[in-house]
Amino acid sequence: MADNSSSNAYWKANIQTILIFLVIWFVCSFGFGILLRPMLAGIGIGGTDLGFWFAQQGSILVFLVLIFAYAFRMNKLDREHGVDE
Amino acid sequence: MDQFTLNLIVVGATFALYFGIAIWARAGSTAEFYAAGGGVHPVLNGMATGADWMSAASFISMAGIIAFGGYDTSAYLMGWTGGYVLLAMLLAPYLRKFGKFTVPEFIGDRFYSGTARVIAVIALLIISITYVIGQMSGVGVAFSRFLEVKASTGLYIGAAIVFAYAVLGGMKGITYTQVAQYVVLIIAYTIPAIFISLNLTGNPIPPLGLFSDATATGTPLLETLNGLLADLGFKSYTAQSDNTLNLFLFTVSLMIGTAGLPHVIVRFFTVPKVADARSSAGWALVFIALLYLTAPAVAAMARVNLINTFFPNGPQNAPLAMADTPEWVDNWTKTGLLKVTDLNGDGMIQYYNDGATKQATALADAKKAGDEAAIAAAQAAFDEAAAAGAAKLAATNPQAASWKGNELTVNNDIMVLANPEIARLPSWVIALVAAGGLAAALSTAAGLLMAISSAVSHDLIKGQINPSISEKGELMAARISMAVAIGVATWLGLNPPGFAAQTVALAFGLAASSIFPALMMGIFSKKVNSTGAIAGMLAGLIATVVYIFLHKGWFFVASTASFSDSAPLFLGIKSTAFGAVGALINFAVAFTVTAMTRPVPANVVSLVESIRVPKGAGAATGH
Numbered sequence: 178m179a180d181n182s183s184s185n186a187y188w189k190a191n192i193q194t195i196l197i198f199l200v201i202w203f204v205c206s207f208g209f210g211i212l213l214r215p216m217l218a219g220i221g222i223g224g225t226d227l228g229f230w231f232a233q234q235g236s237i238l239v240f241l242v243l244i245f246a247y248a249f250r251m252n253k254l255d256r257e258h259g260v261d262e
Numbered sequence: 263m264d265q266f267t268l269n270l271i272v273v274g275a276t277f278a279l280y281f282g283i284a285i286w287a288r289a290g291s292t293a294e295f296y297a298a299g300g301g302v303h304p305v306l307n308g309m310a311t312g313a314d315w316m317s318a319a320s321f322i323s324m325a326g327i328i329a330f331g332g333y334d335t336s337a338y339l340m341g342w343t344g345g346y347v348l349l350a351m352l353l354a355p356y357l358r359k360f361g362k363f364t365v366p367e368f369i370g371d372r373f374y375s376g377t378a379r380v381i382a383v384i385a386l387l388i389i390s391i392t393y394v395i396g397q398m399s400g401v402g403v404a405f406s407r408f409l410e411v412k413a414s415t416g417l418y419i420g421a422a423i424v425f426a427y428a429v430l431g432g433m434k435g436i437t438y439t440q441v442a443q444y445v446v447l448i449i450a451y452t453i454p455a456i457f458i459s460l461n462l463t464g465n466p467i468p469p470l471g472l473f474s475d476a477t478a479t480g481t482p483l484l485e486t487l488n489g490l491l492a493d494l495g496f497k498s499y500t501a502q503s504d505n506t507l508n509l510f511l512f513t514v515s516l517m518i519g520t521a522g523l524p525h526v527i528v529r530f531f532t533v534p535k536v537a538d539a540r541s542s543a544g545w546a547l548v549f550i551a552l553l554y555l556t557a558p559a560v561a562a563m564a565r566v567n568l569i570n571t572f573f574p575n576g577p578q579n580a581p582l583a584m585a586d587t588p589e590w591v592d593n594w595t596k597t598g599l600l601k602v603t604d605l606n607g608d609g610m611i612q613y614y615n616d617g618a619t620k621q622a623t624a625l626a627d628a629k630k631a632g633d634e635a636a637i638a639a640a641q642a643a644f645d646e647a648a649a650a651g652a653a654k655l656a657a658t659n660p661q662a663a664s665w666k667g668n669e670l671t672v673n674n675d676i677m678v679l680a681n682p683e684i685a686r687l688p689s690w691v692i693a694l695v696a697a698g699g700l701a702a703a704l705s706t707a708a709g710l711l712m713a714i715s716s717a718v719s720h721d722l723i724k725g726q727i728n729p730s731i732s733e734k735g736e737l738m739a740a741r742i743s744m745a746v747a748i749g750v751a752t753w754l755g756l757n758p759p760g761f762a763a764q765t766v767a768l769a770f771g772l773a774a775s776s777i778f779p780a781l782m783m784g785i786f787s788k789k790v791n792s793t794g795a796i797a798g799m800l801a802g803l804i805a806t807v808v809y810i811f812l813h814k815g816w817f818f819v820a821s822t823a824s825f826s827d828s829a830p831l832f833l834g835i836k837s838t839a840f841g842a843v844g845a846l847i848n849f850a851v852a853f854t855v856t857a858m859t860r861p862v863p864a865n866v867v868s869l870v871e872s873i874r875v876p877k878g879a880g881a882a883t884g885h
Contacts, residue, residue: 184875191874195351202347206340211510214502223473224482225500232336233558234469237343237551244350244544251355252537260875262535 187258194250198243206236265689269408272693273700276446277423280704283439284427304538308545310437311529313444315342315546316553317393317706318400321447322699323762326677328561329568332499336558337512337839338763341770343547343554344513345520350543353521354530356785356873358539363531364713365524365777366721372784374866375792376726381799383717385776386524388807389769390710390717391751393523395818396765397707398424398755403675403762404703406597408696413597414756420703421752428708428748429741437532440709443701448552450698454682454691455556458563461685468559476566487562490569493577495615495655499562505834512767515841519770522778525713536876564677567684572613572670578659581610590683599673600680605648606666613670614662617651618644622667674761714747715740759814760838767838768810775802775844783852788870790852793859798852806844813837 209217214228222230255261320342328335360368366386370379398417401424406416452468459471463483476486487499497503520526529546530539572582584604594600602611616622621644628640648667655662679699682691719739724731731739758765776799783790783798790798813830814837815823827836835843872878 184871188874198347198351202344206344207510207513210336210340211506211513224484224486224488225473229333229336229484229500230473232333233339233472234555236340237554240343240347241544241547241551243347244547245541247347247351248537248540248544251540255537255876260877262537262876262878 184258184260187254187260190254190258191251194247194254198247201239202243205231205239210236263689265692266408266410268689268693269696272690273408273697276697276701279442279446280427280439280701283442286438304533304542305545306441307437307529307533307538307542308547309444309549310440311526311542311546312549313440313447313701313705314529314709315526315550315706316444316447316702317762317766318397318404318699318703319763319766320550320553320557321451321702322400322403322678323396323675323764323766325557325560325564325681326674327761327763328558329565329677330674332497333502334504334509337509337516338767339554339558341513341516342520343550345517346543346547346550348517348521349526349530350540353527353781353785354539354543355536355876357527357781358530358533358536359873359876361531363528364716364721365527365781366717367725369777369780369784369795370721370725372866372869373780373790373792373795374863375796378780378792378796378799379721380726381796381803382777382780383721385772385799385803386717387714387747388803389523389772389777390525390714391747391754392772393766393769394707394710394714394747394751395754395758396762396769397703397710398751399758399765400675400762401700401703401707402755403597403599403673404679404696404699406599407594407676407679408693410593410596413599416597417752417755420700421748421755424704424707424711425745425748427704428711429744440705443705444549447698447701447705448549450694450701451553451560451678452556454685454687454695455560455563457687457691458567458681458685459559462563462566468563469555472559472562483566484562487566490566490573490577493659494569494613495617495651497615499565508834508836508839511835511842512839515771515774515839515845516767517774518778518845519772519774519841522773522776522781523770524717524773524777525709527781528713528716560678560681564681564684567681568672568677569613571684572611577614578661580661581612583610585609587611588683588686590680593683594676594680597676599676601671603669605669606664608664611669612665612667614655614665614668615651616648616665616668617654618647618667621647711744711747715744718743754818757818757820759818759820764838768814771806771810771838771841771844772803774841775806775848779845779848779852783849785870785873788862788867790856791859791862794852794854794856797855798848798850801851802844802848805847806840809840809844810837 209228210232217227220227324338327338357368362368366379366382369382370376398421401420402413402417405420406413409416409419455468456466459468460466462476463471463474464477465471465474472483474483475481476483479486484500491499530542533539533542571588574582591600591602595602625640625644628636644667652662652665679695682695719736723739724736759768779802780795780799783795813823813825813827815821825831830836
């Protein structure tokens with residue numbers, strides 16, 4: 178196992194990444210899709226509003242980008258902190 | 263060639279393929295039976311996870327629920343995909359590093375307690391069996407249609423095939439078979455969607471077609487649909503009518519339930535490296551998203567086509583005559599999942615929202631009970647409500663004056679399977695959809711049965727009751743527990759607590775309230791101790807189970823329910839959404855109890871530290 182100080186810094190960086198990604202995750206699904214939908218009501222798309230699009234399409238696309246971005250970022254962090262396999 | 267023969271040939275051919283692969287990759291040792299030896303490529307693992315994940319609920323049931331529920335049912339779409347983000351960031355990589363086979367094993371080791379492990383097994387069994395009930399009702403619907411038998415007969419046939427199939431091969435057979443099943447189910451789902459999208463909007467990509475103009479009217483498809491619905495007294499497709507709190511909690515519940523589903527998590531134990539666990543979750547979501555982005559288009563378009571079928575000249579003109587019903591209506595009538603009754607005796611089928619659904623159910627119940635006075639009273643109540651509904655509609659629709667109640671009842675679960683027939687697509691497409699629905703149901707049922715059998719044989723018997731059991735005995739116990747689980751699920755599947763997707767949503771609530779919080783705390787906290795975790799899991803699980811049983815009946819026996827989801831017990835939260843509350847209870851209890859009891863021993867702290875870094879993960883091992 179890597180020494181403690183290095184794995185502590187690694188874990189901190191990981192937690193920070195997770196928090197940022199979770200904020201995006203929340204805003205694009207629960208936010209635009211449900212809670213903030215009334216605010217997006219003015220932006221029309223194909224017979225309905227942007228909130229409906231986020232609830233049924235957009236959130237899923239954002240989720241996809243998030244996972245691959247997280248995997249990419251973590252692979253880099255793994256190497257930087259010398260904890261990769 | 264008639265449709266029936268074609269169905270048999272296409273479904274038979276896909277089954278031959280699955281069984282062939284299962285025999286080719288037949289499991290030898292216990293390690294192979296559970297976890298396929300750890301050598302599965304992330305992309306293939308992603309496809310297999312997709313098939314494992316997308317069950318009868320996703321394939322057969324979800325679009326039907328969205329078709330009739332509109333925006334309010336978006337929770338299914340966001341919830342069942344958003345959970346993968348949590349899985350990739352919060353659970354999969356660390357559990358892979360931990361390097362054992364099962365979820366209860368992690369909980370048992372992290373919380374250094376056999377009791378914790380047993381509680382995890384119990385939670386897993388309750389979750390998985392609820393989930394299998396949903397699959398069984400889906401399989402029943404699919405078989406009843408394509409073999410043209412009653413839904414209950416379809417269920418028995420499906421159970422027999424699931425049994426033969428799951429008991430034969432282990433995980434390895436299932437991994438490669440599931441790749442094949444994914445391919446079959448995604449083709450079966452998207453091809454009819456492309457045809458229908460082209461028909462209605464001229465756009466070959468269904469998710470784009472959903473937001474395009476309908477070729478028939480020149481206005482956007484969703485606007486056209488809302489117009490049709492308004493003419494018939496149904497609620498708007500795109501507006502929100504559910505309360506926001508319930509919608510929010512339902513989405514939370516499905517998301518964290520996804521991340522806490524034992525049979526999905528176990529997939530990530532079998533990839534070669536920790537980095538692969540992260541990308542595997544991404545690949546799984548790619549393959550899942552192909553269906554989930556298409557589903558809302560299928561839903562809206564199916565609803566448009568359904569209304570157009572019964573009102574060939576629009577809702578303002580005479581509806582379809584009984585004598586002119588297309589063949590699919592007659593075929594689905596045989597399964598008992600679609601009913602046509604000419605209430606006003608005009609020889610035509612009026613399909614609209616009569617505002618008397620409750621009264622209609624009460625009438626049906628009274629007729630079943632057979633008390634003449636009660637039937638007469640229920641009939642009078644129904645007539646009155648239906649007349650009021652028709653009068654409301656008649657203000658805008660001159661046709662409605664002569665309507666005496668809705669004459670068409672469509673089970674949500676048939677929409678996807680009937681969709682190609684409703685849209686008059688070629689018969690090979692119809693056969694393909696039958697095969698796809700069965701692939702979805704079988705692959706998930708098999709994955710769940712694996713999780714059930716490994717929990718019983720590996721965690722319960724070998725881990726707790728009889729550690730010296732032979733490998734042969736362990737495999738035997740695994741197979742017996744599968745058989746028992748199929749039996750229980752079939753019995754409960756005869757009177758399921760809801761449409762397939764709703765039943766499955768209950769399973770997610772249970773996973774959300776029990777497994778997910780325990781795993782999260784196990785990884786992200788070094789403080790939560792065994793007493794805290796045990797108390798938390800019990801509190802979350804029991805609260806959720808009791809809430810569900812109060813609304814759906816004890817052990818899903820409907821007559822014992824004290825509340826209904828249309829008037830739920832607590833803050834308007836339906837039983838399907840309660841998992842999120844259960845999870846909160848779990849976290850709160852676990853942290854409170856931990857604060858009052860002994861701290862975690864040092865060796866467990868170093869276990870938590872070791873799973874947090876990827877370095878040094880070997881292959882998954884049994885012990």
